[in-house]
Amino acid sequence: xxxxxxxxxxxxxxxxxxxxxxxxPGLVYLFINNYMPMxxxxxxxxxYNARKGILGSDFIGLKNFxxxxxxxxxxIITRNTVVYNLVFIILGTVFAITVAILLNEVRSAxxxxxxxxxxxxxxxxxxxxxxxxxxxxxxxxxxFINKGILEPLGKEGISWYTTPGPWPVILVLVNLWKNxxxxxxxxxxxxxxxxxxxxxxxxxxxxxxxxxxxxxxLPGLKATIITLTLMSIGKIFYSDFGLFYQVPMNSGPLxxxxxxxxxxxxRGLLQNNNIGMSAAAGFYQSIVGFVLVITANAIVKxxxxxxxxx
Amino acid sequence: xxxxxxxxxxxxxxxxxxxxSACGSSSGNAEDGSAASGTSSESAADDSNTxxxxxxxxxxxxxxxxxxxxxxxxxxxxxxxxxIVEEVAAAASEITQxxxxxxxxxxxxxxxxxxxxxxxxxxxxxxxxLFPAFAINSSLATLVSSGEVLPMTDYLKNGCGKETxxxxxxxxxxxTSYDGEIYGIPMNKGKQNVYGAACNxxxxxxxxxxxxxxxxxxxxxEVLGKVKEAYPNMYPLATSQALRVMIPSDTLGDDxxxxxxxxxxxxxxxxxxxxxxxxDEYREFVEKMYDWAQKGYIMPDALSNTExxxxxxxxxxxxxxxxxGPAPDTEARLSRECGVTIKDIEFFEHYKTTGETAPCxxxxxxxxxxxxxxxxxxxxxxxxxxxNIFIYGIEGKTxxxxxxxxxxxxxxxxxxATNAGYAFDHWAWxxxxxxxxxxxxxxxxxxxxxxxxxxxxxxxxxxxxxxNSSVLNEVTACSNVVSKYAEALNTGSVxxxxxxxxxxxxxxxxEDNGIDKIVAEKQRQxxxxxxxxx
Numbered sequence: 001x002x003x004x005x006x007x008x009x010x011x012x013x014x015x016x017x018x019x020x021x022x023x024x025p026g027l028v029y030l031f032i033n034n035y036m037p038m039x040x041x042x043x044x045x046x047x048y049n050a051r052k053g054i055l056g057s058d059f060i061g062l063k064n065f066x067x068x069x070x071x072x073x074x075x076i077i078t079r080n081t082v083v084y085n086l087v088f089i090i091l092g093t094v095f096a097i098t099v100a101i102l103l104n105e106v107r108s109a110x111x112x113x114x115x116x117x118x119x120x121x122x123x124x125x126x127x128x129x130x131x132x133x134x135x136x137x138x139x140x141x142x143x144f145i146n147k148g149i150l151e152p153l154g155k156e157g158i159s160w161y162t163t164p165g166p167w168p169v170i171l172v173l174v175n176l177w178k179n180x181x182x183x184x185x186x187x188x189x190x191x192x193x194x195x196x197x198x199x200x201x202x203x204x205x206x207x208x209x210x211x212x213x214x215x216x217x218l219p220g221l222k223a224t225i226i227t228l229t230l231m232s233i234g235k236i237f238y239s240d241f242g243l244f245y246q247v248p249m250n251s252g253p254l255x256x257x258x259x260x261x262x263x264x265x266x267r268g269l270l271q272n273n274n275i276g277m278s279a280a281a282g283f284y285q286s287i288v289g290f291v292l293v294i295t296a297n298a299i300v301k302x303x304x305x306x307x308x309x310x
Numbered sequence: 311x312x313x314x315x316x317x318x319x320x321x322x323x324x325x326x327x328x329x330x331s332a333c334g335s336s337s338g339n340a341e342d343g344s345a346a347s348g349t350s351s352e353s354a355a356d357d358s359n360t361x362x363x364x365x366x367x368x369x370x371x372x373x374x375x376x377x378x379x380x381x382x383x384x385x386x387x388x389x390x391x392x393x394i395v396e397e398v399a400a401a402a403s404e405i406t407q408x409x410x411x412x413x414x415x416x417x418x419x420x421x422x423x424x425x426x427x428x429x430x431x432x433x434x435x436x437x438x439x440l441f442p443a444f445a446i447n448s449s450l451a452t453l454v455s456s457g458e459v460l461p462m463t464d465y466l467k468n469g470c471g472k473e474t475x476x477x478x479x480x481x482x483x484x485x486t487s488y489d490g491e492i493y494g495i496p497m498n499k500g501k502q503n504v505y506g507a508a509c510n511x512x513x514x515x516x517x518x519x520x521x522x523x524x525x526x527x528x529x530x531x532e533v534l535g536k537v538k539e540a541y542p543n544m545y546p547l548a549t550s551q552a553l554r555v556m557i558p559s560d561t562l563g564d565d566x567x568x569x570x571x572x573x574x575x576x577x578x579x580x581x582x583x584x585x586x587x588x589x590d591e592y593r594e595f596v597e598k599m600y601d602w603a604q605k606g607y608i609m610p611d612a613l614s615n616t617e618x619x620x621x622x623x624x625x626x627x628x629x630x631x632x633x634x635g636p637a638p639d640t641e642a643r644l645s646r647e648c649g650v651t652i653k654d655i656e657f658f659e660h661y662k663t664t665g666e667t668a669p670c671x672x673x674x675x676x677x678x679x680x681x682x683x684x685x686x687x688x689x690x691x692x693x694x695x696x697x698n699i700f701i702y703g704i705e706g707k708t709x710x711x712x713x714x715x716x717x718x719x720x721x722x723x724x725x726x727a728t729n730a731g732y733a734f735d736h737w738a739w740x741x742x743x744x745x746x747x748x749x750x751x752x753x754x755x756x757x758x759x760x761x762x763x764x765x766x767x768x769x770x771x772x773x774x775x776x777x778n779s780s781v782l783n784e785v786t787a788c789s790n791v792v793s794k795y796a797e798a799l800n801t802g803s804v805x806x807x808x809x810x811x812x813x814x815x816x817x818x819x820x821e822d823n824g825i826d827k828i829v830a831e832k833q834r835q836x837x838x839x840x841x842x843x844x
Contacts, residue, residue: 049456053435067787070824072822140611162613249614252795252796267793277786
């Protein structure tokens with residue numbers, strides 16, 4: 001059995017060798033860039049010493065991981081990371097699809113180009129610039145919300161950077177604003193690929209515009225939605241460092257709602273610069289992400305096998 | 311068969327590509343190297359006459375110019391444009407070529423990415439010989455224990471570093487020593503802890519305020535009150551960075567922004583390590599800051615403000631800034647940076663701690679030839695010509711003499727700080743006192759430094775370096791707690807006795823995360839150190 005499989009593999013290679021040759025540079029790149037550095041993962045279990053090198057450093061077991069769980073904040077940072085990411089995935093997907101469908105309904109090609117460009121711009125803006133845009137709204141002294149809205153209404157200004165309450169909403173809004181353009185373009189690209197005949201058939205059957213979206217467009221997007229969601233689930237233990245560090249201006253009183261695994265590790269290791277511990281944090285994040293992707297994929301495979309990633 | 315053929319073909323292809331790229335980089339280097347040595351051998355010929363006298367100072371020993379060629383790579387803080395930095399390196403190489411047959415490679419890294427770049431160079435095994443062990447977020451103890459710096463005791467006491475060894479104060483060496491070995495040459499800069507404020511003298515004069523009479527924080531508060539009254543739109547106290555904690559403590563190696571265990575009053579002679587944030591002094595300080603913020607002395611957005619104090623004072627939106635910068639020339643420097651006359655006031659007696667003395671120049675663990683690196687470092691410390699090439703760059707391009715007799719310099723015409731292309735941080739080079747004097751600074755500024763450094767109280771822990779490796783988990787957790795609360799409290803943004811972010815919560819969370827363990831460990835190491843060094 002195994003032998004026959006090998007045989008067919010060789011036969012396939014023989015037949016399609018130009019194609020294999022073409023993938024080779026990519027595979028080599030992947031190996032050098034993504035697989036060779038994995039030896040660095042051993043750092044998570046070592047007390048790194050530059051003179052002894054990565055392989056020669058002393059092995060200290062799981063000691064580097066302790067700091068992630070020993071703190072009282074372990075629960076808060078894990079909760080913040082996961083819950084924010086879940087909200088980003090759900091709202092982000094809904095919002096991006098809505099925009100993609102709206103784009104698809106725009107008739108004028110010129111207008112569509114304009115909208116596409118405009119929605120993409122926030123994605124290109126650096127997060128540091130975004131943090132100052134947010135600051136222009138939120139600054140206690142000169143900010144638009146305090147000076148332009150609250151005070152003219154006779155209400156007292158809010159010191160936004162010391163009030164944790166509104167920040168979950170602010171962060172979600174900023175993230176949506178920044179990322180919806182990019183995702184909606186991916187969905188829009190899929191939409192364009194849905195054959196026009198389905199729509200024509202639906203129109204012939206008397207489907208309303210809403211029904212066309214519900215029964216033609218959304219099912220057509222299903223594969224893309226699942227792929228993108230699975231990929232975001234793999235990153236659920238990572239947080240967008242810029243968003244959680246720059247946008248709240250690293251303001252201490254907000255930490256209960258803005259501290260995530262990445263910002264925690266950054267702030268903690270700023271003081272002692274321990275490579276082993278940062279490697280451990282990264283290792284932990286990737287392992288959890290890996291397990292989550294495998295699980296999610298297995299679930300998808302159970303429910304609708306043709307849409308699973310692998 | 312065909313497959314094998316194909317495989318070998320592909321391997322050959324890949325190897326050719328990688329060889330080509332390897333050749334590309336190495337031939338590039340060779341070109342640089344030969345170009346540099348070309349110019350320097352020419353100039354070595356020209357210079358041999360003029361250099362002769364210069365070299366006499368170090369003569370009387372074996373001729374080092376016949377050594378194997380070697381390149382010393384130096385990494386240095388603050389910006390420099392590539393072409394100017396290359397020119398500086400070439401000029402420096404002229405001197406070191408003639409003397410040691412050593413070429414200099416200089417890399418300058420801006421403040422923003424300094425810590426990252428140096429850490430990367432130290433840990434990645436990249437070639438690096440000399441660097442200032444300063445502002446890189448890890449103490450000398452950490453660098454030593456991870457093998458990122460090399461001991462230099464032997465070179466200093468019996469080898470090519472003898473001259474430098476003789477020039478540095480005996481007592482300062484213990485600040486860069488660890489387990490009996492010296493790991494760095496302390497920068498010859500201001501070494502005192504001074505807690506005070508820089509004030510806009512023009513405004514003080516206009517309001518008839520006598521700044522010389524200001525001796526305490528309370529006096530200072532009154533001054534701020536008067537300024538606020540006269541200029542209601544001004545927030546008198548600038549809050550550029552985290553407002554400094556005005557308590558004369560010895561942080562025992564910690565950065566002032568995150569103090570986990572300290573001698574709260576370093577001038578008192580007490581050797582009890584305490585949690586600074588739980589001390590009465592800290593409570594008093596943050597209550598005062600909150601009071602000031604309520605009175606409008608500190609801007610309400612202090613936490614998210616990123617404007618520098620210098621800019622705020624220049625723009626007239628602030629009157630003063632707390633500072634902990636030690637120096638006889640601070641007034642001159644700040645006056646230049648702020649564009650107004652700056653007057654310093656000081657709140658406490660000067661005192662010396664390991665933290666101010668320990669910034670030093672070290673030999674990187676990756677150095678291929680530490681002895682050759684030490685030769686250059688010694689020359690940087692003792693040779694005025696070389697020191698000034700490194701510090702100020704190229705005469706006529708980045709600086710020019712205003713008064714050659716007194717060695718006073720300024721920018722050439724049409725050049726200023728924004729376009730010189732080479733940043734001056736004379737204090738961050740090994741020996742600032744070798745450098746020329748900037749116009750506007752006192753001509754005898756370096757003599758003033760000598761007197762300044764000689765005075766002051768010595769902290770009882772002077773020379774002690776803390777090794778935090780046994781309490782890393784606690785340090786990581788507590789660092790997070792400190793960044794959560796300290797800045798807000800220090801800037802008076804939150805009420806220390808209020809419901810959100812109060813001082814009580816701060817202390818409680820620190821204790822929950824094991825500050826007591828850190829304090830106890832610090833105390834243990836300090837006691838041991840005191841016993842061994844008394």
